[in-house]
Amino acid sequence: MQHEYKSNYLSHVIKIILVLVVVGVVGVAVRAMVLPKSFGEFGHYRGDAIQDEINRPNRHGTNASCLVCHPYIREMHLAGVHSTVSCEFCHGPVADHVKNGKVTNKLPKKEGKEIKRLCLRCHNQIIRARPKESIKMISMPQHLEQKHVRTDHNCNQCHNVHAPLMWVNEAKAMVGVGEETK
């Protein structure tokens, strides 16, 4: 005679189902509490994050935002071969200078040896990786020797940093020698 093993009691099944239901409900509740409101608005991320990124303050403007208040520099800078050079590269971001339309700080001006280093970032012929057709290259101190000036001269003693050929061409016109350099 076979023994009947099957139990008629369901309490253990009910217990398991109850636990599963409780875990499910708590899980959904915790998820709703923990997830940010806009999560899943556009995809598996917080939708408001896009707006957060857009609201990041602009620290750089454009050359136009600088030149609107500096008309004298504007005239010089845009006429010269340095017209594509950014103001904020040499002087720093506009956010350090103007806040809510008011001047808060003076931006630094490169002086002395720093000028030479700055110019040679672009114009140093010794760095051969530079494409020659892009900009004019010079080698130091050969350039100074060739122009018959002292080798401790700084670039900005002959070249206006905003319009590098302005003074050179003015001097040539005054003396009446040579072609205008372009």
Add this chain to the structure above:
Amino acid sequence: MMMDGIEKEISQDRRAFIKKVLGGTIAGSLLLVIPAGAMELSAIPEQIPGMRDDTGTFISKKRKFAFIVDITRCIGCGSCCVADKNEYQVPDGMYRTWVERYVIDDQDNVFVDSPNGGLDGYQEPRKDIEHPVRDTFFVPKLCNMCEHPSCVQVCPVGATYQTDDGFVLVDAKRCVACGYCVQACPYSVRFINPKTKTADKCTWCYHRVRKGLLPACVNVCPVQARKFGDLNDKDSEVYKILHQPHVVSVLKPDMGNKPALHYVGLRREVV
């Protein structure tokens, strides 16, 4: 009688002094109140056409942005790196964008260096190369804004995401800095920012682009080696470059990420 006179004089002095101080204070505060040529965003002309209307609000439409770096133009000045560091105040030793210098000798040995990420420019030539140099050039690197980004796929908390216009961005509020995305990126553009303690990377200046301005690095490049624009706009320079015969390539095409960053004049040695 004598004392009265002196006291009168002192009080008059006081009155004059207070008047002067008050006057100075008012004048000074007026200087702060009157705007000195406001640098408002709407005052800056739009750099990407069709991004904002007359009132300066963003025009929402389907866009597909592309970034092009022209290696044949790059002079390695590092303006882009400086602008990037200033725009985001990136901690020292971390780079959202950087410029590499490649030197290839006639034995086909490839030498790559990037001192301080090109932040100080390239002041000295490489002196450790014995053989004659066959080719040398600069390669600026930044986020590739993949169409199928590995970083988004691996992020366990949904902190890295792709917007409808193709930007891959990081939600700093959700990021737990597990660093999984840093490892997943095939182009190594991601890092854990020690200041914010979150993953960080180049965003192609999403906050500037949405306001109609070019990314900071594109804006400062003196030789137009970096170009940015909308491929749905047929007048844009990037559209013309990508739809006309040019030597254009992307980095690691076999990874299947389909980057939106393209290079003009890329050599096969570049990885």
